[in-house]
Amino acid sequence: MERQFVRIVDGPFASFDAEIVSVDGNSLTARVTVFGRQTAVELHRGQIEHPEDIPALWSSEAEDDGEVLAGLRERIAAQYDDLGYGVKFEFFLERVDLPEEDLAQEWDAYTALCAEVDTRKAVALRAFDEEIAPLPASEARSRVAADSGRWLPAAAAREERRSRYPVVDGAEERLLAKISGLPDPPPTLWERAHRRRAASRSAADLRDYEVWKAANRPQGQDEQVRSAAVAQVERERTAIEERLARDWGFELPDSIFRFRAFLLSLGPAEKQALDDLELSPFGIMDLFDDPARSPRAGIDVRVHGRYYRDPPEFLTFMHGGTDGLHFGLWYDDGRTCTGVASYYNNDGGGVGLPSRTPLETVRHTLEWGWRHLGDQDDEPADPMHPEVVARRHRLRLMREVLMAFETGNRHEQGEDYHNAYKHSPDLLEHGDPDRIETLDGGGALVDGDTAIERGRQRPWNDYAFCTTLQEELTDDPAAREAHVTEARRRCAAGHPADALTLGRDLHWISAGDPELEHHANELLTMAYRALGRDNLAAIAQAHHHHRDLPQVHVLEET
Template sequence: MRIVDGPFADFDAELVSVHGVRLTARVTIFGRETTVDLHRDQLEHPEDIPELWFSGAEDDGQVLAGLRERVAAQFDDVGYGEKFEFFLERADRPEEDPAQEWDAYAALCADVRRRKEVALRAFDQEIAPLPISEAGRRMAADSGRWLPAAAAREERRSRYPAIDRPDAEGRLLATIFGQPDPPPTLWERADRRRAAARSAAELRDYAVWKVTNPPQDHSAAVAQVERERAAIEERLARDWGFRLPDSIFRFRGFLLSLGPAEKQALEDLELVPFGIMDLFDDPARNARAGIDVRVHGRYYRDPPEFLTFMHGGSDGLHFGLWYDDGRTCAGVASYYNNDGGGVGLPSRTPLEVVRDTLEWGWRHVGDQDDEPADPMDLDVVARRHRLRLLREALMTVETGDRDEQGEDYHNAYRHSPELLERGDPDRIETLDGGGALVDGDTLIERGRQRPWDDYDFCTALQKELTDDLVAREARIAEARRRCAAGHPADALTLGRDLHWISAGDPELERHANELLTMAYRALGRDNLAAIAQAHHRHRDLPQVHVLEEI
């Protein structure tokens, strides 16, 4: 057996005993044997092992369903191998017509699917009517017919002995001694060949599709944005005290210029304009009676510096313009309100965020693990065409000089090593991950804010602030004293920390609001102080949409 999960991943093992879904196996590490306890899901292809077939099943119905699933999985495995072997055979050949190569691959995929359907029909006719013990015996006796994956893998390894990556011990030794990465394996070269064939076929088919889905004229959208700009700028300056950046108006113009296909592509990415974007169509729109309009789109943990403009799908993901000096936008921040992780350092523009999200989703639309989407899945093909059209529309407005796609895009425009190592020189570390723009040292030892949270710092500080009441009160009292003496860094950073970790605790909410209000006023950021107070009054709202219904 081969272990694929846990501390012994990538080691070969010998089955010793089975206990339901648990098992004991023997592994050899640096020449010495030892036994380990595993779950069946930690093994590669547990369905190949008859001793594990009935583990965990409660009745005959579950056993029969499990056997059928194993047949399906076996033919999926064989099909996966055959489809990738298609490109293994061609990995080092000259590329003559990559699009035609993908067409041949698509035909193979159709044949793989047909053979699986034939095998499952045969199972239903020949195996399903048998008693369970006889069904298992019959399948094990004719494994070449019902369980062909193991033999197919061995045959493939014999034909392509170079496809395997270095073994676990080899990789461990290479890491210890700092050996360089080896040249691309046959497996990796085949993967690149497959990607090139897919891209060529998509470009060919996209050109045909685009004839009936032409891009929209952007000029009308630009003119509309210019007409409405003054009113929305006045509204945001009056109620929030913020100056809107040019980038948000480019984002607005981009949205207005999208045709049906591009709009659907944006929905496919689960990106939905929200927050301040709700005011563009009617800048005079007010909040419902008794609610401060400044909390529209403001999630429970949003720092006062955060101004929501887009929702991102599940777990409360949302994006906001970041105003840590109280006036000018420093970039875009985002986080999952219902999940872990901080807002990150502000960077990029709204459209750069859209491009970033598009490229994350681009390569693997409809893919399963390492296998590309079924080339006959017309829904996936249409989604990729729409994303390509959306990318072209976006690049006419921003990022037009960035030709990279997918992982290449992210590799080219990732954070600099210096920023990752040293952090932002202008921002002090905070629990929310956005950093505080303030001069001076703090009594709590903090580094410079990095794009990703410092786990050890965040864990230790949050534990102190939530578990040690005496220490917390002392921190708050000293932050008050130092702020009154003209040093607001402690009040700002600690206030942001407490705001982030409040979790519905009235005491934490009260202390956070007090410190933030004090710090913002000391720094001349009175609009942020007012936003903090408005949010404090409404942190218990059941939803973040508070505008009057149109």
């Protein structure tokens, strides 16, 4: 009997190579070498890599002829997929030491190889359907096992590739170097091949993008469109500033006008990119075209774009597409914008600490979209689908338009962007020194201690704190009443921190409960007035009266 080896992928011996001793149903006995001594181990087919390479395991599956033949066909398809991936990657293994003279052309050659390799799979499956599928299950198994080089070629190809290109665990070497304080070892052959493939694809992507861009946004158009957008924003700025100051009491930041100019600068392709990200201007942006636009009769305009759980500090300017995701300017002091917050109104999670500008928020979302469109070195080796390529072109163009307004010095993309501009370790560990923790995750900007023990607000909520406090406020009416009474007393004595934080908590968790809504409105109104944030008190009152509206769009249709 020919000796067979497998790699263990699950259990205490994961990553060990083992020699098969015997097979029984879905189980097998194998020998591994540990510290120079051989040890027998019992394994299940799910614990080994490529169980389909072991014909003896096949007989353990369903004996129905149709199911057996379907299973054989699936194994052959998987084998040719595995074989194809290896052949495709060898293309770059063979080229790691060649000069990088024309990487885009190299990607074209690789794309042609991919088409050829995919044809091999189609030919094999067609042959299976003609030669093997008409046979009884037992004979079909025997025929496939007897000609494994034809039907199950991946195992032999893997061994041949490993002999030509030995796999070296670069990660282990780097870890040992770090522990020993030594310089990082040079990249392995396989790592260099991954990088070569990524560089080739990137070169072809950029080449094709430039051709596409020339057809969709001709050279010289950018500055002209941008200048016209900026001029329009300057003409409309005073009217929108006066409207927001009069009705909301807010000062609009310069960043929202850059966001408006960006939107006006978008051509059809960039607008489609924004739609691809499921982002759309909303809330106060609905007033830019007509600052005098009124709400429907009997409704306070300050609740336009205001979702049920929105804190009064939150002023919606953009919708995110799914589960009520929306973005708002955040006004801690009732006058000036601190940053942008966002949350899913129909899902879990809080608003998070306010940070960034509207355009930084769009860039943040764009780079997540870029990452999920194949911007990773460990992606499958196949060329991207044409629609994915088209989406990448649109995102790349929108990124260029955005960077002309903000983030122009941030050249990182995808995951590299998020790693470069993520929250600081100090903020994650200690929280925001200016904000007291609240259940909505935004934190309260207020001085003083609170009767309920709270930490500083972090970018993400403290699960234990939020769960415990929410259960107490919703399930223990006596405890809730005691907290509300103490918050009232302290606020009347000149210490509004309890009223603000508890009011925000109750507002966030009201869930349609009239008593919670009443307490939330009472405490928030009291706290804001004590802090001199009268406009936030008025917004809280308006929202309280309209929290049962079936939709958040309240402006008259134009």
